[in-house]
Amino acid sequence: MFELLFEKFDEKINLTEEEKQLSRSFFIPKKLRKKQWLLQEGDVCKYVAFVEKGLLRLYTVTDKGTEHITQFAFEGWWIADQLSFLTGEPSAYNIDAMEDCELLLLTKQAEEQMLEKIPKLERYFRILLQNSLIVTQKRLVGSLSQTAEERYNDLIKACPATLPHRIPQHMLASYLGITPETLSRIRRQIATKEKVQDARHKKQDVK
Amino acid sequence: MFELLFEKFDEKINLTEEEKQLSRSFFIPKKLRKKQWLLQEGDVCKYVAFVEKGLLRLYTVTDKGTEHITQFAFEGWWIADQLSFLTGEPSAYNIDAMEDCELLLLTKQAEEQMLEKIPKLERYFRILLQNSLIVTQKRLVGSLSQTAEERYNDLIKACPATLPHRIPQHMLASYLGITPETLSRIRRQIATKEKVQDARHKKQDVK
DNA sequence: CTTGCTTCTTGATATACATCAACCAATTTT
């Protein structure tokens, strides 16, 4: 159950075998079925979750009922509403499972105790947050300066294999900040462009 | 010169007087005149900067020449292109001074040495990144789900006093991801709305 | 088999915002 977690630790920091074993005790293993919630809007975010298996999403729902996905979390990623987790205030976000999941949960208290016992982990979490910030800033700039088509292209370029199979298009649209209809039209446009290019290739082959 | 920095440290962690004095040695004091660059696109981001005095902006420039401001940094804030600083790759961002500034710079090496000597600072930087992430995520959700007017209102609500005086409108527009023209129109709309409300109040007063 | 979901597509229309162009007022530069 902890293989992936320790693998991820090893990528960033050097823990002794004892420290790894010690860290186990702070986590709560939890299975989540598809569509079940880890966090619902209005509740306090009690856990940060490490994803051993499965896929989750972090999202808000506007007054009009449209969903906006802030983050996906695949195997090896962490997910939480940092603000609510940090402050103890009710969350404005929801987290639910897009597939059956196996998670390792950490309460605020457990996190603090763990960081006290294993200070090296401060570094691990700092690096993690640094990476999240970099990615989020990039997305922010993208959403302010790029067209929907550019953002879509960047996204599928970044995650070539995983995305299409595991994430339905309307959720991709929600992540990109566009409607499913717009995404559909973008895909059609791209497809027809490619057809034109294919046609050109064939012509050249004939020559 | 280090008063504000130590004040900020004290808000998050408990350093001894010796640790504080030790930390001084890792920083490079630097003054920057208005419009001077701390980082230019294409260069590697060699420093994270703590702002003792003044105001800076982190921004990108698109192919067409339009600027997109990712972050402002007032007194007491930190600023850097995290990605370039972390990886050593050339940066896609620019940082320049909007006012005359007094900064405390930290190179990658100095940062690492400082964190090694004063591990408590890992915690400080972790908390800092956590807060940055929270803010950036909120802005991302906003840019995906809110209208320009809503975002503008939220912004001036959040920073009532400081913003209007120190940040010219076209830079606010750039931060909000809209053109100066659009921001101008939004402001006019809000102003006329308020006039209507004032008129109502007067009517009621008369009654 | 039928009924009902879910996912995706397509068309017609509406709207928020960008773009282009002109202009003004206040500062700064020369």
Next chain:
DNA sequence: AAAATTGGTTGATGTATATCAAGAAGCAAG
């Protein structure tokens, strides 16, 4: 004092994307 620069406003028009509405294809369930 004139000229240039900076910051902001306004109008006409264009465009990316949303919204509303309808329907098709695949899959699950009674």
